[in-house]
Amino acid sequence: xxxxxxxxxxxxxxxxxxxxxxxxxxxxxxxxxxxxxxxxxxxxxxxxxxxxxxxxxxxxxxxxxxxxxxxxxxxxxxxxxxxxxxxxxxxxxxxxxxxxxxxxxxxxxxxxxxxxxxxxxxxxxxxxxxxxxxxxxxxxxxxxxxxxxxxxxxxxxxxxxxxxxxxxxxxxxx
Amino acid sequence: xxxxxxxxxxxxxxxxxxxxxxxxxxxxxxxxxxxxxxxxxxxxxxxxxxxxxxxxxxxxxxxxxxxxxxxxxxxxxxxxxxxxxxxxxxxxxxxxxxxxxxxxxxxxxxxxxxxxxxxxxxxxxxxxxxxxxxxxxxxxxxxxxxxxxxxx
Numbered sequence: 624x625x626x627x628x629x630x631x632x633x634x635x636x637x638x639x640x641x642x643x644x645x646x647x648x649x650x651x652x653x654x655x656x657x658x659x660x661x662x663x664x665x666x667x668x669x670x671x672x673x674x675x676x677x678x679x680x681x682x683x684x685x686x687x688x689x690x691x692x693x694x695x696x697x698x699x700x701x702x703x704x705x706x707x708x709x710x711x712x713x714x715x716x717x718x719x720x721x722x723x724x725x726x727x728x729x730x731x732x733x734x735x736x737x738x739x740x741x742x743x744x745x746x747x748x749x750x751x752x753x754x755x756x757x758x759x760x761x762x763x764x765x766x767x768x769x770x771x772x773x774x775x776x777x778x779x780x781x782x783x784x785x786x787x788x789x790x791x792x793x794x795x796x797x
Numbered sequence: 798x799x800x801x802x803x804x805x806x807x808x809x810x811x812x813x814x815x816x817x818x819x820x821x822x823x824x825x826x827x828x829x830x831x832x833x834x835x836x837x838x839x840x841x842x843x844x845x846x847x848x849x850x851x852x853x854x855x856x857x858x859x860x861x862x863x864x865x866x867x868x869x870x871x872x873x874x875x876x877x878x879x880x881x882x883x884x885x886x887x888x889x890x891x892x893x894x895x896x897x898x899x900x901x902x903x904x905x906x907x908x909x910x911x912x913x914x915x916x917x918x919x920x921x922x923x924x925x926x927x928x929x930x931x932x933x934x935x936x937x938x939x940x941x942x943x944x945x946x947x948x949x
Contacts, residue, residue: 626838630829634822641821642813652813656821663825664832671837739811758801758808789804 629670633663636680639760640687646755647691650740658694662687677769684756684770742792743785750785753778 624632637659644655644662666673666686673682743751752771756762764782768775815821 624838626834629838630822630826633825634818637821637825638815638818641815645813652815659821660825660828664828667829668832668835670835736811736813739808742807742811755808758805759812761805786801786804789807793803793807 624670629667632679633666633683636683637663639680640683643684643755643760644687644691646739646743646759647688647752650736654694658690659687662690665690678766681762681766681769684760684762684766685772688752688770738796742789746785746788747781749773750781750788753781754785754789757782 640662641652641655641659644658645652648655648658662683666683673679743754746754749771753767756767756770757764762770764775764778767773767778771778773781
């Protein structure tokens, strides 16, 4: 694949990836974009590891998912031992909080999507991930298993539980 | 009871829509340009490479043929010029005798002043002058064609 083709593939998948990471980040678009940028750059630098057995978007999502958990692990580690603002015990930088260019715009955006976040709020982390990938991003069970690293059976189990909750929520909405 | 399609419709209706995709991509490409190009992107498709080499090869062959034609034309012009001059002079025998004789005498005087030279038949020396003049005229074309052929 040439560099131009890589950029073309990224262009087709980036919105979906950003949307997925935005849900994982609880609606924080800025943080989701930072993680998405990091994931895409990692994909660029490690492209030789892409074997082509799965779809390119699946591979990107896998990297994005791992980047999200790396970020979360780092932020939890720094929350446990706060030294100074912006610094971690091991000398690393704490991911800074969301910087909103326009607070009111961000509040409006959250309000528009609050139905979604309320619907998935009660789900566990893994259930949320599976539901978003399956229903929002239209990924198959096999692709979700590749992205999350979970066995297909586990994915189905989480999906089944989440489906029950979502059906109840949507029924209550009406 | 809500079905899967209802859940999917709900998710699609309430999902994020980004209006800044172009800005995001521009930012990504800017960061990408600062990084070294990974080795996996430097591999050139073999088929395309062969095609490009073929194009260059055809262009080179065409240039070479054109240069050969030019050299041939230049040499032909010189040879034709020499032949024409000789023919014209031979039509005027007196002028030819005078010219060749003059050139012969001058040449022999110069040569004999430098070193003793045994005298051959006058006619041999006489027509050697024409050979030398012809070679002197063709020499620049030969030198030029060598330069062209040496360009690979």
